[in-house]
Amino acid sequence: MPSLFAFANPKRFLDMSAAVLPWFVGATVLTLGTGLVLGFLVPPDYQQGDTVKIMFLHVPAAWTAMMAYGLLALCSLLGLVWRHPLSDVAAKSAAPLGAVFTALGLITGSLWGRPMWGTWWVWDARLTSFLLLLFLYLGYIALWNAIEDEVRAARAAAILALVGVINLPIIEFSVEWWTTLHQGESILRSGGSAIAPVFLWPLLLSGLGYTLLFFTLWMVRIRTEILERRARAILLAGAA
Amino acid sequence: MSGLLAMGGYAAYVWPAYGVSVLLLGAAIAATWRAYARAKAQLAALEKP
Numbered sequence: 447m448p449s450l451f452a453f454a455n456p457k458r459f460l461d462m463s464a465a466v467l468p469w470f471v472g473a474t475v476l477t478l479g480t481g482l483v484l485g486f487l488v489p490p491d492y493q494q495g496d497t498v499k500i501m502f503l504h505v506p507a508a509w510t511a512m513m514a515y516g517l518l519a520l521c522s523l524l525g526l527v528w529r530h531p532l533s534d535v536a537a538k539s540a541a542p543l544g545a546v547f548t549a550l551g552l553i554t555g556s557l558w559g560r561p562m563w564g565t566w567w568v569w570d571a572r573l574t575s576f577l578l579l580l581f582l583y584l585g586y587i588a589l590w591n592a593i594e595d596e597v598r599a600a601r602a603a604a605i606l607a608l609v610g611v612i613n614l615p616i617i618e619f620s621v622e623w624w625t626t627l628h629q630g631e632s633i634l635r636s637g638g639s640a641i642a643p644v645f646l647w648p649l650l651l652s653g654l655g656y657t658l659l660f661f662t663l664w665m666v667r668i669r670t671e672i673l674e675r676r677a678r679a680i681l682l683a684g685a686a
Numbered sequence: 687m688s689g690l691l692a693m694g695g696y697a698a699y700v701w702p703a704y705g706v707s708v709l710l711l712g713a714a715i716a717a718t719w720r721a722y723a724r725a726k727a728q729l730a731a732l733e734k735p
Contacts, residue, residue, distance in 0.1 A: 486704075490694050495693075495694040495695065495696055496693040496694040496695075496696045496700055497693075497696045497699055497700060499693075499700050499703075499704075500699065500700060500703045503703050503704065503707045504703070507707070542714075543714060543718075546710050546711070546713075546714045549710065550706065550707055550710050550711070553703075553706050554703045554706065554707065557699045557700075557702055557703045557706075558699065558703070560699060561696055561699050659711070659715075663714060663715065663718045666718050666719070666722050667718055667721070667722075669722065669725075670718070670721050670722045670725045673722075673725040673726060673728075673729045674725045674728075676729055677725065677728045677729045677732050680729075680732045680733070681732065
């Protein structure tokens with residue numbers, strides 16, 4: 447597949463990402479800003495009061511955390527199969543961002559759970575599998591840092607990432623498979639969304655904003671890693 | 687205004703949720719941007735001769 451390899455060329459990636467980066471920054475500011483302001487201004491929910499505002503921080507963070515892991519695993523698979531360095535760079539660059547979104551999902555969830563469920567934490571399937579997602583990210587980062595040789599580190603980390611992918615469907619369906627305090631799927635469900643439109647639109651905008659923020663930062667981190675590797679290559683060539 | 691600050695009695699949960707979100711996302715943006723600027727400067731210095 448020559449087209450895919452052409453796209454996966456670091457030089458090509460630098461050129462293309464430089465062209466789209468300003469647009470991503472603009473779209474992120476616009477959607478994230480609008481989504482969060484609209485989310486802040488929603489009327490209190492008839493059951494949850496003003497804690498419903500936490501939804502616009504919690505749901506987008508958790509969604510982005512899972513999407514980021516899916517992308518990390520996909521890049522890991524491409525890196526294992528095609529041994530292409532850019533795939534490894536992309537996977538590595540996604541991990542710290544994914545960890546931040548996962549931590550945000552856990553913390554904001556806890557701050558929402560305390561007033562609504564009466565507890566900061568419960569060891570049920572949804573919360574436990576989501577905590578495992580944080581440990582997968584941290585383990586992935588630790589593995590990269592523990593192995594000095596870049597090729598070997600990428601391979602070991604990719605295998606960990608692929609083993610951990612089994613956790614994604616567990617998180618997704620945990621609220622159906624097991625008894626839990628966490629509510630079930632509310633947006634994409636048969637019979638239509640269970641969220642009132644006044645809450646749904648700010649939520650979708652915030653979700654889009656978080657998603658675009660992830661892609662923007664991911665792109666910048668991949669660029670950073672490519673530039674760093676180029677600098678290292680120059681230094682090595684000079685030392686030889 | 688005081689009603690907004692009180693968050694209908696849930697201020698102790700809603701405001702920290704906003705605080706931690708702004709803090710962590712801000713830190714991620716700042717760290718990403720700093721590393722990018724550093725890498726650009728380093729490579730520029732190496733390619734100059």
